[in-house]
Amino acid sequence: MRMLLNIFQICFVCLSYSFGEEINLYGDAGEAYAIEVYIGHPHQKFKLLVDTGSTTLALASYARNDSDKYFHANNSSSLYNSGNSIQAAYTQGTWTGFLASDFIQFPSLTDIPEVRSDFALITDSHDFFTKASGWQGLLGLAYMPVGAWGAKSGSVESWLDALDRNVNKPMSFHLKLCGPTSTTNTTHYGYFKVVDDRTPNSNTNKTFRTPVLRQRWYEVGVISIRVMSSVTPKTKEVLVEDKVKDPDEDMCVKLNKVKSIVDSGTTQIKLPDELFGQVVEELKNEFRKSQVLILDEFWNRREAACWPEPQVWTLPWLAIDLLSADADNQYFTLEIPPQNYMLVVGVHNSSDTTGTVSTYCYKLGLDAGGEETVVGYTAMEGLQVTFNRSAGWIGFQTSDCGSNARITGPYNASFSLKSNCQLLKPVAETATSIKAAQWALCAISTIALGVILYLLAPCIKTFFVRRMPRSQQISLSQAALVEEESS
Template identity: 80%
Template sequence: MAVIFIIFKILVLSLSNCFAEEINLYGDAGEAYAIDIYLGHPHQKFKLLVDTGSTTLAIAAYAREDSNIYFHSDNSSSLYNSGHKIQAAYTQGNWTGLLASDFIQFPSLNGLPEVRTDFALITESHDFFTKASAWQGLLGLAYMPVGAWGEAGSVESWLDAVDRNLNRPVSFYLKLCGPVSATNTTHYGYFNVVDDHTRNYNRNKTFRTPVLRKRWYEVGVIAIRVMSTKSNETNEVQVQDEVRDPDEEMCVKLNAVKSIVDSGTTQIKLPDKLFRQVVDELKNEFRKSEVILDEFWNGREAACWPEPQVWSLPWLAIDLLSADADNQYFTLEIPPQNYMLVVGVHNSSNTTGTVSTYCYKLGLEAGGTETVIGYIAMEGLQVLFNRSAGWIGFQSSECGSNARITGPYNASESLLSSCQLIRPVADVATSIKAAQWSLCGVFIIATSVIIYLLAPTVKSLCDRKVRRLQQISLSQTALVEQESE
């Protein structure tokens, strides 16, 4: 056991030297990346999944069948429990809990102060925690309209609490490195919070895509396609003058509901028809040398070999709208080692000695009508999320796979228009907002009369309300957003 620990420490130190930063993200096979946090006073240590697909910081507050690690409310002297019930539903699983507030600190982020933040005490969940998961909750990094909600409103996010504490907007970046070798199932990475004055040590070109709607990190996906072998062999980095018109039908379908960048999701999820098309191309290419059962290509089963695989499959290309011009896009080029996921390395002994088995699953999934760019599309890259300016920047990275970014490429017309990326506000949402303004006017008049007649009482109530808001901060933004969809 001691030998394994020493080897692990040497591995982490060598990785840290290579990345010139301390590794602070870890993930088990098939799970997203998690970071260590301290919560409450005295500190209680937990692991939270770093999730750009949700907003609320949520943590287990009860012992589960496969884990007895959870937040002990009675042990924190700084906890404020509002007693308000809140809930959240995800693509997989849901939870209910109580709205609380306490201090959170990140031991790996020395320049970031400890801040008081709202969070959810999860008291009940269904299919939310994975079996034997090493994490106890989520660190939501998206915008307020997709925060958890309940009887008193939505929960302020940790990032908004940091903005308020520092009195300036902050951004964050993810450097996801994946496994360090073909025989390792643990993946590593780095998370950091930055502002516009932070020095960027990555000198590689930044390719920016706009956040089309500030709910999730919703972006314009122009195409997701299998690259030809010929294009894989080129080392082309930038092509600025070439005109490449995308498939408008594909583009519209990819963004029909929403296309989001989600570090909390493992796979790249595609609309059903496109998923079938991409997988058929990969399957046909693979069958030139070997056959895998359809259960693997449908994502239901893993395929195993007695030795680690070196994949000769085609690369995947993800074309994203450029923030520099509405008729430009750039391409994320994803190698097969990213989407052929190592999900298990097993050793067993028999009469002839030790036998190893290396198991893989496909990193693509049918997403119904939605498109989700999961973390496997970010491995080998550095991804900056500028929340206030509303863009995501992609840079090549020195860690992980040899993923590439090429472009920008020009289209002959506006991609915002041809791909229908700008959608008008629905009539229902407009009616709701008009009604809210009307009710607001009536409320102001009525309140003025009440305050005039009952000034002493109103003043006393307001004072109590102000003291309470110093403990818990709520927003109705999420409720309005949910009603308008």
Template identity: 60%
Template structure:
């Protein structure tokens, strides 16, 4: 356990080194379709595992049992610093569920030398269903969202690793994801970098000129206004990346009206930024429309791809790697600085034509397979990591915004804007409508309980008025006994 002086020293080192530029070494890795994972060390002595970096949940959850496809997991009995709460917890995701038990132990990330070790709540998974992928190179996930989307149990609050970090440093922290995708046409492994940043330093960093507000601090809920296939005339004005870095640009800020019906449908349930999800998920009708436009564009470019690829998630394979000439995909996001402004993420085909396997000859038949990085999401909109590759994305949790800028690695994704509209996008797209939220329900219940208590107190005072008058006129005997409530509290503290 760290003493106060050690924590103070860590803080000095941590914040001093944050002022320096971070090394560009990758600390995120992943095989095709398996999101981005980072190496983590848990317990004393440290046990090294791989966890997915997930902005769609808030719990640090680790496998604690041997699975048929993997014998790598956390051994509880091997840690001398673990604390077992004895409480059972569970979680359900868009794909997969697990049950486990709540413990706390020390957590450290070997690749982030500036980030101190901290004791954190951990969910040890004891049983799961469709949660771990066959052959996955990871043993759990690191949830980086807000607390309401953590695991749950009876009368249990499961804290997050990032909240534990905030409390130890007594300072709110942000994080940045730099997702680079695959390195070259013949590689299916993708790479990236995770950094932990000081919120105050992030606020002063003017390089994140494109920011979208977090509309609801649960998941990272944002305002997605439109997703569409860009025409050649639109994409031709995009500035390409320079050799050293990528360039954001601003187009004509003339008024452009957002499709009211479309943006309402996109955000009807929720629109979230989720690094734990692979694809860009769209409401069913919009998915069909966007895919139809892409399919027609492919036909015009004489690219033969079957419908099973476009509509049913099947892979398409060729004997050589593909250099796609398909149009860009535009994602319009609400701007943080003004409610009548938005900006656009412009994603090249390398973002949404995902490499799922790359096998060169060398005695075997060469095969390069791809899948579409789009899928139907029912009523939900999810910007999975496919929408973040080629970009640097900062999540400022305390200030409630997500910052976007182009990157010096990955696909040639660009950002344009801001664009103006003639009226409030918040109102037009109904982004300010109250949504069902546990915090709102709790607050309402608290007010209801307060009113009931006040009424009951008034009735009680009325009924006890005669007794109070008698007590005023008769002196109370001095008691040498402790109150029952104090005795119960002492017993609880002693157990």
């Protein structure tokens, strides 16, 4: 046991040295990145998924069939349990629980103080925790409008908002996602850092900024997602092109029809169904040129494809064009290598008469998202991504760890991307339909009451009319947490 511990410590030191910073994010195959947290007094230690697709810090407070690690409320002397019920629904999974507050500390964030923050004590969930997951909750990093809601509690304050209030200044954060360290390793690593806007960025590579169009989720303007030519770039050098390159207007309208978000809690790059089919068909055609057989079920993301040795992919790169924050007609391109979207989801060992045989299994890092677009962590590996919440932009830089992902541009279009891609029009949010319906019902009820009072005014002139109580918000659907790779 001591030898194994020493090996782990040596590996940890090597990883930290090679990445230049302390590694504080870890993820199992097919799952998002998690960070260690201390909650309560005395400290109870847990792992939370780092999720830019939701807002509320939510933590299991009950034993599950596949895990007996959870927050013991009675063991924390500093816990305040309001007793108010709250709940949240995600694209995959739901939970219900109680609004509580306690002291939250991240041991790897040595410059960030311990703060008292709201969080959810999850008492029941459905399809929220993945099978045998190594995490017990999630750290929501989005804006307040997509926090969990309760009948009595209203919206739940996020940990980041509590931190802003405590230090009396707005805070931003970096995500540097490195992926696995080798083709035979399914554990991926990364770095999470919280900074104020005056903290100098140690990454000196050029920053490409995209504006946050609506501060709920991190909603951005995705101009295009496409398959690049089979000629792959050789270096991470940033190319600058100022010539006019007009994107496909029809595609960018479809990509942003409902919303396009940057979500570290989602594994895949999700495209609207029609565009997903087009991109996958192009990849299938390229794959047919190789000598490797792969079934259609793989491309539809129903099954994993397995081989007796790790694969070195020669598939085309993917390009994700994002609206630039510098000009209305400008965009830049994230160039994603195939090792990002051909996800290692398991390395299985089996013994036979000849010894141990390893099987390497992969799944496609693309998925159909209905009418929505989600830039999951598959598109962030090999990059450093800065989320400046107060200024309202997301910055992308090439990184010193992970895949050979690149950023090129900026490119100029001959028209306004915000206008032609319809990025500023009101969005019909199916994800917030409950909230919208409640406000609509309240407005309709008020109007109807006014009409009735007007018609019955002669009969009730002597009576006092009490004000109608405002209807309560019940719940608010949020973005996808993470797709379950083990199903």
